[in-house]
Amino acid sequence: MEDIRACKSLPGLFFGWAARLGEKPFLVARRDGEWRTQSWRAVADEVLALSAGLERLGVTAGDRVALIGENRPEWAIADLAIMATGAITVPAYTTNTVADHRHILDNSGAKLAIVSTPALAHRVLAAAAEASARPGVIVIDPPFAEPPEGIVRHSWDEVMALGRASGAEAHVRARVAGLRRDHTACIIHTSGTGGVPKGVMLSHGAILHNCYGAAVLVDDLNGGVHCDEVFLSFLPLSHAYEHTAGLFLPISIGATIYYADSIEHLSANMLEVRPTIMTAVPRLYDSIRIRILKGLGKVGRLRQTLFHAALSLGERRIAQGGRLGPLDSLADRVLDRVVRDKIRDRFGGRLKAFVSGGAPLPPEVGRFFLSLGVTILQGYGQTEAAPVISVNRPGRVRVESVGPVIEGVEIRIAADGEILVRGEMVMQGYWQDPASTAAAIDPDGWLHTGDIGVIDPDGNLRITDRKKDxxxxxxxxxxxxxxxxxxxxxxxxxxxxxxxxxxxxxxxxxxxxxxxxxxxxxxxxxxxxxxxxxxxxxxxxxxxxxxxxxxxxxxxxxxxxxxxxxxxxxxxxxxxxxxxxxxxxxxxxxxxxxxxxxxxxxxxxxxxxxxx
The missing domain is CATH 3.30.300.30 (ANL, C-terminal domain)
Structure with a gap:
């Protein structure tokens, strides 16, 4: 983990692990019905080629490159290559309309846009034609539609070939070595709950800071022993939560990332992939809970009785701080084998923890999983903090809280109850919006989160309200x-x-x-x-x-x-x-x-x- 603290950039972190892990599996996705694996070395070669290709297209340090695609290996490769060029990644959601894409292209002044599929390319090309900057567009998958007049379209393979022909591998590595933690890595637009999305500028150091805090958590899960972790990625990588927790956290600990086929196939994918850590939003966990309870109606009365007994004893154990009487403890151990092992098997059998973020986790949902022997760790953050601020710790879960702040985060509660945080993870500001930046970050560097909360006697943060809501x-x-x-x-x-x-x-x-x-x-x-x-x-x-x-x-x-x-x-x-x-x-x-x-x-x- 000291590597994360000492590292100067996100591509530097990646190349460091690639040099060590070589042929070990890194990115895995289903192609033509089979899981196809790319090693750390193979991905590093593609990042180098794409970075050199982007430079041949005129991308230079500080330029913005939009990235629109579903979760897949090319998304991670593009993100790393953009940053390795010294440029800034501008992720956008696949659900965006033409108008949404146009706003992000105009707001960021993107020089290029990388898009995955023909269907997505149709919207992005239309937005590029209407944007003031009129960026070029790189399309990953064929068939390639004719671009609107004035828009230059490239294929992914074409740009890769340009990069490989340039022989610029040493040049790219030298450029990565020159990156600093305070350089801007990405501009992630807020989801726009209260108006037009604003572009949050996050430095390499902000995301590295988050990765270190999260890596400490993984270390706790493993009792301080390094393990080969497996992540199953399905939340949109364009969101700060998955961008950090589903891409750069796995990179920071040398993990393998599988890309889920879709949300509809997530249950089947968990059985196939057998992830050790999964990050998701409360809506997913609640839907899993509902599915388990609905399925209970299809089994016999004995199994229903055993399930409810396991749930009841688990809830009692949580309420009593992990303590049960001798007879209850014996029954609890039996139910762990008879009931809870079967529940854990539904998630692949080696899951160490679900991590919940992005919205409040209902305490009832948290208690449900904990009672059934599935660790679920609720965290808290926001895009402006890269995004993790706090998270519950293994063995010390308090379902009503979002846990203590991660290492390196300062926190205080303002007079009106607003949560203020400070640290390297705080954004550099909103892109080209100094007024909103000044309203969010005070002169002393405190980020005003807009959330109301309290810190309990054990140091856990509890969110009580949303200030503007x-x-x-x-x-x-x-x-x-x-x-x-x-x-x-x-x-x-x-x-x-x-x-x-x-x-x-x-x-x-x-x-x-x-x-x-x-x-x-x-x-x-x-x-x-x-x-x-x-x-x-x-x-x-x-x-x-x-x-x-x-x-x-x-x-x-x-x-x-x-x-x-x-x-x-x-x-x-x-x-x-x-x-x-x-x-x-x-x-x-x-x-x-x-x-x-x-x-x-x-x-x-x-x-x-x-x-x-």
Missing amino acids: IIVNSGGDNVSPQRIECLLTLQPGIAQAMVHGDRRPHLVALIVPDPDRVQALGAPARERVVIEHPRLKAEIAHAVEQVNAHLAPVERIRRFTVLAEPFSVENGLLTPTMKIRRHLIRESHAAILDGMYEDRSVRASRPKVEAM
């Missing part, structure tokens, strides 16, 4: 909508929820039902905006009532409306990282939200529990 009702009470939305979506039958009520006398909610339940009940297809199906509304009302029973009076949902169309990336109401865009939902559903505060509204439904 707090609802202040007409009575002056502060309410956290995220917490209520989380509780709602844990209820059977509710897929998504948005709570509303700023400067209003009480809270209301927009609720998207579970599509499987809608289909089972046969809700009429004509209900395109609001679902009026009586039985479905009654079930949702019962779910809201269950949540209200555990909330303070000012937090209770007084009315709700069941929406037919979910919040999605396609309709612009979800970010690519699955966060709801509150301001856009409020704008697009303004009439429905306002209607729930009018007595004559016929669309809004009232839950049974309405006491304030």
